[in-house]
Amino acid sequence: MAEIPKQPAASREEIEDDIVTLYRTDWIFGVNHRIAKAYVEPKANLGYHAHTFYEINFILSGEGTHYMGDRVIPATRGDVFIIPPNHRHAYRGVQSEFYIYNLIFHPRFFEMYLPSLRPLPGFLSLFEVEPLMRATGGFFYHILLKDETLAEITSRLDALHALDQQYESSALIAACECMTIIAILCEEYERTRAAEYKDDAFFSQSLTMIFEHLAEPLTIEALAEAAHLSRSSFLRKFSQTIGMSPHRFIQKERIKSAGQLLRNTGMTVARVAEEVGFYDVSHFVRAFTAAVGYSPTEYRKIELEKAAENKSVGNDYLYRYRFLP
Structure with missing residues (x-):
């Protein structure tokens, strides 16, 4: 495997210049609807960077090289790369006609629509298992779309980008378009995954x-x-x-799911514990507190206060990502 060339360390001023800020107005229908944004990025010669949201890159034209962690992958028309939160990646050596259509998801999007997405064949493999195994040195697979499928997805991305936010129904339409695109990718992943x-x-x-x-x-x-x-x-x-051991991994995932339920539902702590596989509430409270630093009740209170604060703030930044040395 080819070695990724290291970039020289950036000065403080350069690092500050390289911070990319996403504002509330950058998200279709605002933070409370937790929908994505689609946009085209031309001549995407980008250094290493990471972000706190999911991003799907659709290569529309041209050729370049995509660096994902320690992997070097040729990128050309029809390639699709799913970038989970906090994963380093870069595009280098791109041609002048290299265009990427980016679909970025608010971090709460998958929490909000997970019940509808998880039953899709391929969703768990593509969005949860594969990124985990890639991050730990396991297999890597990306999708290569045929022209007709890429054209269909591009049309849907164009429609998503052009939605008029004045209409109340637009948020639902946007969510449906996003989930349809994800469903198409899951189907392609299941159909074409290499032997x-x-x-x-x-x-x-x-x-x-x-x-x-x-x-x-x-x-x-x-x-x-x-x-x-x-x-x-x-x-x-x-x-x-x-x-880590299977037992530790399972407990980590149960705590993660519990946090999502505490943030997004009104379930009692006992019900949350049961929903994520803890059948002793006191054991759940101890495990959650040890992992998160707060009891489930304290955690929910803090998250609700954060949500209320987010609603009251104007166009402060939502999430930022910086280019990394």
């Missing part, structure tokens, strides 16, 4: 099982069987690939 990734794909079945059955008891034996590995081989490979 060369089948070994890692077998292992990813255990991760999919965790995500789909997080609220249920999960045994090492069942996870190993899903991965087509012996118990000992599964434990060894899981720790090597993910960087």
Whole structure:
């Protein structure tokens, strides 16, 4: 694998100049609707950067090189790259006619629409399992769209970009367009995933099982069987690939899901605990407090105060990303 050339360290002034700020007006229908924004970026010769939101890059024309973490990937028309939050990536060596259509999602978008998206074949693999395994050195796969599919998605992105925000129905239309685009990508991912990734794909079945059955008891034996590995081989490979034991990973994901429920629903703490697989409320409270630093009740109060503050602030920035040395 080719080595990624390192950029020289930037001065403080250069770093400040390279901060990209997204304002409330940059998000279609504002922060409260948690919808995405689509825009075309020409001549996208971009240094390493990371952001706090999901971004999908559709390559419309030209050729370049996409650097994702420690991977170097040729980028050309029809390529689609899904960039999860906090993942470093860059575009280098692009031609003058290199155009990217970016679809960026407010960080709460997937929380809001997860019940509708998770049942889609390929969604868990594409948006949760694959980014996790990529970040820990596992398999990597990106989508290459045929011309007719790229044209359909581009048309939908154009429609999303042109929506008139004055109409109350526009927010719902935008959400439907975003989910339709995601559904098309999931279908393409399931249909075209290369056979060369089948070994890692077998292992990813255990991760999919965790995500789909997080609220249920999960045994090492069942996870190993899903991965087509012996118990000992599964434990060894899981720790090597993910960087932690299955038990620790499951607890981490349960705490993460609990945080989403505390932020976005009025469920009682006991109900939240049950929904994410804790059947002893006191155990859940201790585990959540140890992981987050606040009790579930304190965490919910803080998040509600943040949400109220966000509504009262004008065009302050929502999220920023900076180019990295």
